[in-house]
Amino acid sequence: MSQDTAMAQGGFWRDTGRSGIGSWIFSTDHKRIGMMYLYCVLSFFLVGVVLGFLIRLELIAPGPTIVTAQTYNALFTVHGVVMIFLFIIPGIPASFGNLVLPIQLGARDVAFPRVNLLSWWLYAIGAVIVLVSLFTGGGAPDTGWTFYVPFSARTSTNVSLAVFGVFVLGFSSILTGINFITTIHRMRAPGMTWTRLPLFTWSLYATAWVQVLATPIIAITLLLVVTERILGLGLFDPNRGGDPVMYQHMFWIYSHPAVYIMILPGMGVISDIIPVFSRKPIFGYKMIAFSSLAIAAAGSAVWGHHMYTSGMSDLGVLVFSFLTFIVAIPSAIKVFNWVSTMYKGSISLEAPMLFALSFILLFSIGGLSGLILGAAATDIHVHDTHFVVGHFHYVMFGGTGFAFFAAAHYWLPKYYGRRYKEKPAIFGWILMFVGFNVMYFTMQVLGMEGMPRRYYDYLPEFARLNFVATVGSWILVAGIVIVVWNLWRGLFRGEPFTGNPWGGATLEWSIATPPPTENFDEDPVVTHGPYEFKGAGIP
C-alpha cells in the first residue's frame, strides 16, 4: 500500500507534469473538468445561499426591511436563476458525474473528452453572460426564474441577456448528456454488464436522456423570449393573436423534466452510499435502476400540473393530475428499497450516511407535499403560495442539495487523498438539518394559511411564522458554513486518506488515491457486481 501511495502521490493533480491555469482550463481529463465544475457550482451555490439569506431577512417582518421592492424582485429572480441553472442542474451530473462516471465504468475517460471540455467552456461562458446581465442594461431581471410572458417581454430589466446566458448553459447541459449516454454505451470495461452498472451511473444515464430530450425545448422557448423582445414577433402577445399560456406550456415541457435532471443524480448518490454504510448489498437493484428510467419517462408528461390555474380544460387538469401521481410510484420504489437495504444491515452513521438518511426523510416530505400540489382540487388552495416554495426546497435542497453534500463527503477524500474531520461534519449536518426544517416546514404552514410567494409585503398575521422561518435560515446558513469550511480545510490539510476505508465495491475504490490521470494502470476486467462487498472490504 505504501508503495502504491508513493507512486500515486498527487495522482491526477500532478502526474501530467504540467501546471498553471492552462493545465486546467484546457485539460480534457474528466477529473480535472469535474473539479472545475465542482468549484464553479459550489461558488454559485454559496452566491445563491447569500441571496436566499437576504430574501429571508427581508421577510423577517412585514413592510420594507432591508431592501426596496424592486431589489426584492431581483433578489428572488437571481436566487432562482443562479440556484437552478448554475448550481443544481450541472451540480451533481457535471461535477460528480464527471469525477466518478468513467471510473465506475472502468474507462480512462468519457467518450468525447474534447466535447466535455467544450461543455465546461459553454457553462463558464453562460455563467459569465448571466452575471454580466445582472449589472448591465436595465438592471438585474425581475421576472422570477420562469421568465413568464407577457411581463418578461415588457420589463425594462436586462432579461434578454440573462435569457441568452441560460440558452448557452442549456447547450452545455445537452453536450454533457450526449457525452454520458455515449460513454455508458461504448466505454464499459469488459465484464461491466448493464446489471453490474453502479446505480449512480444508472441515474446519470436516465438524467442524460432527459437532458438530451428536454433541453432543446427550453432553448427554443428562451430564443422566443429574446426574439419577442428584440423583433416583436408577437407570438405570445394576446393583442396580436398570440397566447401567453403557450409560453407556459413550452417552458414547463422542459422545466418539469428538468427537476428530474436535478433529483435523479441525487437519488443515484444515495443508492451508492446506503449499501456501503449498511454493509449490505442494495435491495432491489433492478427496480432502482428501472425506476430511474421510469421517472425520466413519466416525468416528461406531467408539465401541465404547473398550470392548473393558468387556464386549461378540466380534462387536461385531470390527465396531468393522474400522470403526476404516476411519477410518485417509481419515486416510492426507490425510497422503499433504500429503507429495505438498511434493514438488518450493520449501519455506520458517518457523515455521508447522515446526509443520505436525511435525504430520504426530506425528499419524502417534499415528494408527498408535491402530491398535494399535483391533486387538482388542493392545488387551487395552495397554488403560488409559500407552500410551493417549501415543497420544492424540500425536494431540491433537502433532496439534491443534501445528496450533493453526501457525495462531497463520500467521494472527495478519494480525489484529494485527504479527509475532513468527522465531528465538525456531523455538527454542521445537525445544524443544516434542524435549520432546514425550521425554515421550510414553517413555509409550508405559511402557505397553507395563505401567504403568497414572491410578495414583498405580507399581512401582520403571518409575522410570527415568518420570523421563525428567518431564524431557521440563520441556523441553516451556519450549518452550511461549518460543513463547507470543514470540507475545505480537511481536503487541503486534513489527515491522509488512502485505500478503501468505507469498503465500497464499485471500481473507483479499487484504484490509487488520488486517481492517476488515466485512472487504471491496465484496463480492468469486472468480475463482480457493484454491491458485492465480499472481498472488497477494508484492506
Add this chain to the structure above:
Amino acid sequence: MSHAEKDSFGAKLGMWLFLFTEMLLFGGVFILYSVYLTRYPKEFGLGGHQLDLVFGATNTVVLLTSSLFAAMSVTAIKRGAKQLTLGLLSGTIGCALIFLFIKYLEWSAKFHHGIYPNSPKLIAGPPGESIFFSLYYLSTGLHGIHVIIGGILMTWTAVMVQKGILNSADNVTLENVTLYWHLVDLVWIFIFPLYYLIL
C-alpha cells in the same frame, strides 16, 4: 487521449443524439405552428397564398441536390477518391450559397411589401396573419442559421479532406457533418409544405 482506437460507432451515436436535440428544437416551433393553425386556419391559408411558390420550390430542389452531393461525398471518400470528394463537397457548399441567396431574394420581396415582424402592415392586419408571418420568419430564419452553420462545417470538412486528415480509413467526421446536413434538409422538407403548399 490514449483511447486505443477511434470509436467511429460511438462518434455516430453521439451525432445522432445531437440530431435528436435539433429535431426537438424545431419541434418547439412546429408545436406553436400546429396550435396557432387550429386557432387561425383562415388567416394561415391567406398567409400561405402570399408566399412565393417558385422561390420555395426552387429552394427545395437546390437543397435536395445538395444533400445528394453530400451523400455521394461519403461514398467517394470511402473509395479514396479525394478529388471527387472535394468536388462533391464544393457542390454542397455551392448549393447552400444558392439556397441562402434565393432566401435573401424572397425575404427582400416580402420586406418590400411591408411584411416583416412587427411591421405596421401586419399590426394593422388580422391577428392570425401576424402570427403566421412571425412563425414563417422564425422557422425559415432558424433554418437559415442552420444552413449557414452547415455550410461552415462543410467548408471545414473540405479543408480536412484536402489536408488528408480525413481519408478512406478515417472519415467519421465527414459522415457526421453530412448527417447534420441531411437534418438541415429534412427540416426544410417539413417547413416547405407547412408554409407554402398545404394552405
